[in-house]
Amino acid sequence: MSDLHDRHRAVTPDWLALYYEDPIEITHGEGRHVWDADGRRYLDFFGGILTTMTAHALPEVTKAVTEQAGRIIHSSTLYLNRPMVELAERVAQLSGIPDARVFFTTSGTEANDTALLLATTYRRANTVLAMRNSYHGRSFSAVGITGNRGWSPTSLSPLQTLYVHGGVRTRGPFADLSDAEFIAACVEDLRDLLGHTRPPAALIAEPVQGVGGFTSPPDGLYAAFRDVLQEHGILWISDEVQTGWGRTGDHFWGWQAHASSGPPDIVTFAKGIGNGTSIGGVVARAEIMNCLDANSISTFGGTQLTMAAGLANLNYLVEHDLQGNARRVGGLLIERLRAVAAQLPGVREVRGRGLMIGVELTRPGTDQADPQAATAVLEAARRDGLLIGKGGGHNTSALRIAPPLSLTVAEAEEGAAILEGALRAAY
Template sequence: MTTDDLLSRHRAVLPEWLTLYYDEPLEIVRGHGRRVTDADGREYLDFFAGILTNALGYDIAEISDAVRAQIDTGIWHTSTLYLIRRQVELAERIAELSGIPDARVFFTNSGSEANETALMLASQARRSTQVLAMRNSYHGRAFATIGVTGNRGWSASALSPLQVSWVQGGYRYRSPFRDLPDKEYIATYVADLREVIETTTAGDVACLIVEPVQGVGGFTMPPDGFYAAVKEVLDEYGILLISDEVQTGWGRTGSHFWGIAAHDVVPDAMTFAKGLGNGLAIGGVVATAPMMNSLGAKSISTFGGNPLATAGAHAAIDFLLSHDLQANAARLGERLRTRLRAAAEHCPALGDVRGKGLMIGLEFVSRDGSPDASAARQVLERTRELGLLVGQGGLYGNVVRLAPPMTLTADECDEGLDILISALGELAADR
């Protein structure tokens, strides 16, 4: 069966809104290290890692062995109605890594479900359905998480179980205050936060949910220290802070194990998923005991924290920590940004190179500075032709996203850079 045949079948039976990359969509059938192979036998260096999910790359023996050992017991699933040793052990480990005092952990199957759970817990703990969310954010495809997603392209409905007030501050490149020094920028947006609370809410707000680095929004972020100032205002009103670490967790930002830690803040709750399982379906919430225990009804998670996923997640954390992949993300992320910023001097369409660790956004613009999604699309397609997979995002679809597996080597980093710089050179020549 050809890829064309599979695409026709996909379109016949799956939703129209299910996004596919590339003019000729790709079927990935094998992977090893940082490389994947498509159904036609073509190999690619992967700089997007299944939307940051294959954080350690492909075919990691330690993870495969842990999963096989669990499979060999014959117990893939029991549900949370029974004790699950690996779930308890993983919860203990994440609670300790979180830095949240007396933390509690609840496991889910995805980041959307994790964020949905955190919002429910916050509304229960505060007895309020009022929440604050950030413009240009993305928190998932479930009902409440769509309601707090500040990007119209990913928010399918205006209906929501929550009353949302929108604050800003994460997308500095297109902010009217982008040229302010960090201290003044932070002060300006903290003043806006206070005004939003005072003018658009009844005061008893449940929480503010944030992404330390906005993922789908194009790897945008405020200056370090921003959320420390925000937290001071939240504490005045008793408002909880939820940090969505679905993309920023597990050391990917390089400087810190959790994205929010760059702001010297310990939130009331953090959500996680993606890289924890290196492709296995696992997510969750780690929160203070009062917030986690606020749910006033019985609940379970049928598949969340199942024996198979937690066995793999244990092995993934072991691998990540023992190989100091956070330091590798910091080192190679700096290498990528330095060379790409130099390349931007010869490519006027590349308006901004930003990011932390192995989360890098390339924002493309027209001559007048307006967003240019077609330029981002050209780079996406051309890099694929040259053997490199990247992502696309941003509020206007004009950002190429780079998020290689954290096991990336220096040689692979340079190989990907050479392809990107070649594609940027072609873009500059075309425009």
């Protein structure tokens, strides 16, 4: 593998990160497992950064892709496209947004770019509200609204971004408050902020912050924010790139934990819907989606091949109630990990819902992040046959656990046992 690693470093940017001291090449997968080039099998608890939503090599998706590839792979959005229309119909219906329109892109970054274009054009404003510790993609505009220093390489931006409290429940100035007091304090902070600036175009927020370490506010925060936003005509964009499609178990969309004021004005999505194929998208009310007065297309967004994959994947997810499985199996996994954490001084918090679980590590006896321990746990888990991720806004000290939603109870127990061993070795 060292030869491929050397070739990788010779032709790719230094900032293109690889996991593991000895990086692995994943050659194939099946179900919840993948294999590397040496034939080693791993239980996959990260799914290609939450993209493999149902299962590796899911027969229904493989069949749909193969059959579509035998007909036509791509024609662009300049021609009628039956798979794109069929998937758009499903997404519009599932979105909860009235009179919804859907635009497909190739990634979550591009989806968020599109949402920002729509919101700033519709509102005739270039100021955007975003959450501290947030991540919305790697493009120039998405970096400009990302509130996580580790993923924001420049302060230059076409947008003026104002950052709001609330995305992280257990850190920051309001951490010691009750949930109700926390929400009230964040709302008051938002009101105060809006009193000092011209009305922004939109608030963009992840219901559960992904790269930020799977942190989230108390349920209802964004509904309370929405009431304030509506007083000023400000749009609410819910970034569902990681939280959509039932991953959180309790809800199909992350925003539904904050649903008392109805759906967001704009929802962005990507990752899991394609089960590894490149699909992103935006769904919004027709008046917002149609506000652009210039031509626009997407060359590769909505291509027949990815749309066929997405439609087959979504059908499988709904028909097999993988949202319910995420709730049941994810609940068991969280409780298992919390029982382990209670015995280890370096585990600050096990958080999350469904199959979107974060384990935050700190130096024992302190509240300081422990990125070295996070790296050590990642390596130890890999040696014992488990792939996980890491993230967090405090020096990347949170482990990220997000297996395919078809995870079985036995696989959850296996993964928890490996992770327990890795954590005990670190602490």
